[in-house]
Amino acid sequence: MRQDHLITATQLSRDDIEAVLDRAREVAADPEAYADRHAGTMLALCFFEPSTRTRMSFDSAAKRLGIDTIDMGDVDSSSVSKGESLADTVRVIEGYADSIVLRHPSEGAATLAAEFVDVPVINAGDGAGQHPSQTLLDLHTIRENHGLDDLTVGIMGDLKYGRTVHSLATALTNFDARQHFISPESLRLPRSVRFDLHETGAQVREHDDLEAVLPELDVLYVTRIQKERFPDENEYHRVAGEYRIDADTLEAAPDDLTVMHPLPRVDEIAPDVDDTDHARYFEQAHNGIPVRMALLDTLLENAEADEGMEVDR
Amino acid sequence: MSDHELRVSKIRDGTVIDHVEGGQALNVLAILGIDGSEGLGVSVGMNVPSDRLGRKDLVKVEGRELSQSEVDVLSLIAPEATINIVREFEVVEKNRVTRPDRVAGVLSCPNRNCITNADEPVETRFEVVADGVRCDYCSTVLRSDIADHIDV
Numbered sequence: 001m002r003q004d005h006l007i008t009a010t011q012l013s014r015d016d017i018e019a020v021l022d023r024a025r026e027v028a029a030d031p032e033a034y035a036d037r038h039a040g041t042m043l044a045l046c047f048f049e050p051s052t053r054t055r056m057s058f059d060s061a062a063k064r065l066g067i068d069t070i071d072m073g074d075v076d077s078s079s080v081s082k083g084e085s086l087a088d089t090v091r092v093i094e095g096y097a098d099s100i101v102l103r104h105p106s107e108g109a110a111t112l113a114a115e116f117v118d119v120p121v122i123n124a125g126d127g128a129g130q131h132p133s134q135t136l137l138d139l140h141t142i143r144e145n146h147g148l149d150d151l152t153v154g155i156m157g158d159l160k161y162g163r164t165v166h167s168l169a170t171a172l173t174n175f176d177a178r179q180h181f182i183s184p185e186s187l188r189l190p191r192s193v194r195f196d197l198h199e200t201g202a203q204v205r206e207h208d209d210l211e212a213v214l215p216e217l218d219v220l221y222v223t224r225i226q227k228e229r230f231p232d233e234n235e236y237h238r239v240a241g242e243y244r245i246d247a248d249t250l251e252a253a254p255d256d257l258t259v260m261h262p263l264p265r266v267d268e269i270a271p272d273v274d275d276t277d278h279a280r281y282f283e284q285a286h287n288g289i290p291v292r293m294a295l296l297d298t299l300l301e302n303a304e305a306d307e308g309m310e311v312d313r
Numbered sequence: 314m315s316d317h318e319l320r321v322s323k324i325r326d327g328t329v330i331d332h333v334e335g336g337q338a339l340n341v342l343a344i345l346g347i348d349g350s351e352g353l354g355v356s357v358g359m360n361v362p363s364d365r366l367g368r369k370d371l372v373k374v375e376g377r378e379l380s381q382s383e384v385d386v387l388s389l390i391a392p393e394a395t396i397n398i399v400r401e402f403e404v405v406e407k408n409r410v411t412r413p414d415r416v417a418g419v420l421s422c423p424n425r426n427c428i429t430n431a432d433e434p435v436e437t438r439f440e441v442v443a444d445g446v447r448c449d450y451c452s453t454v455l456r457s458d459i460a461d462h463i464d465v
Contacts, residue, residue: 086428086433106427111449112428112429191454
């Protein structure tokens with residue numbers, strides 16, 4: 001991968017993705033070989049929105065590469081609450097760290113941050129925009145279970161605001177994958193994502209319910225439907241109930257169906273699915289470590305190569 | 314086409330924007346930030362007969378020449394437009410608008426949650442795509458309602 005930052009899934013070619021996933025495989029096979037690879041460097045964790053797993057996953061991945069981490073802490077206790085712009089915040093933090101992981105409630109925040117700093121920026125979620133490092137671990141999970149070609153993927157739940165969905169759908173267009181989008185009418189894919197899918201010639205197949213497509217699927221990617229997306233609580237309960245799966249639902253699924261979820265789940269996947277062979281969401285979450293290690297390793301290596309080139313000049 | 318048919322008088326110095334798609338003249342004025350309060354002499358022709366477009370609008374502005382960023386945005390709502398610069402009643406320059414690859418600092422992003430709407434020190438930037446424009450930051454696609462988001 002010859003990239004300076006990871007901002008959106010649209011920037012990733014098939015080669016870029018496979019290079020990171022190949023490295024993630026190597027990391028998983030021999031983590032010791034990567035243990036001190038980036039000792040003496042610093043990663044800044046800048047989470048302007050609450051996060052537990054993504055923050056911890058990056059923290060853990062960094063430390064396993066010998067990278068030290070500094071954490072901005074909660075927004076309430078930082079200078080952001082005093083009204084500092086994001087552009088200023090990242091320019092200050094650039095002086096403290098060799099790379100930045102950024103989560104922010106506004107779409108486009110990571111794009112903006114990358115314009116103001118020279119160190120690698122990783123988008124760990126920008127509003128309802130993108131979450132490309134999640135996509136890399138999602139693809140790693142799919143690849144290890146099914147490979148990435150001749151694949152039929154169903155993506156279900158909140159497709160409108162779900163940033164993991166936006167990144168995954170875009171990234172899958174690099175592969176021979178048929179995608180089915182299952183959601184209530186009000187939570188279908190946004191225009192910006194449809195635009196990217198149409199640009200690549202991908203077909204958008206949309207469904208109101210899972211039943212018809214379930215027997216065809218290799219992968220079912222479930223996302224949470226959030227209460228705050230509905231004006232009325234009864235409407236939320238009615239809709240959310242229709243997109244909930246349990247072990248009975250999966251009776252109709254192929255034996256080798258992989259069920260994934262970016263987590264946290266609330267009740268869209270019933271606990272009885274955990275005991276089936278379909279459940280892969282905890283494995284998926286654990287894959288965050290080797291994949292984020294591979295990603296950090298790649299971006300830091302690219303940044304070092306850029307620095308080398310500047311010295312040569 | 315004679316002046317009589319156009320029902321619009323000649324101007325001495327300024328800009329004539331001709332071959333604007335019928336119905337878009339008021340949006341052209343919006344792009345130019347002209348609402349009459351600045352005291353410029355403005356003539357508007359709407360839905361006048363045109364060989365090329367069937368019906369067209371045209372806008373004449375006395376004492377004002379267009380900037381490149383204005384012409385860029387104009388091209389999005391009036392791709393067939395011609396820009397005539399008039400001095401001493403003569404057309405001294407006649408240009409067709411061309412669609413740029415990007416427009417910067419002219420449109421505001423309609424996505425209220427876009428980082429460009431959050432008091433950051435950046436200009437908005439939109440990629441010009443087949444049937445509209447697309448925010449470089451949040452990827453929001455803006456189509457028919459471009460004129461509503463002009464911010465010059």
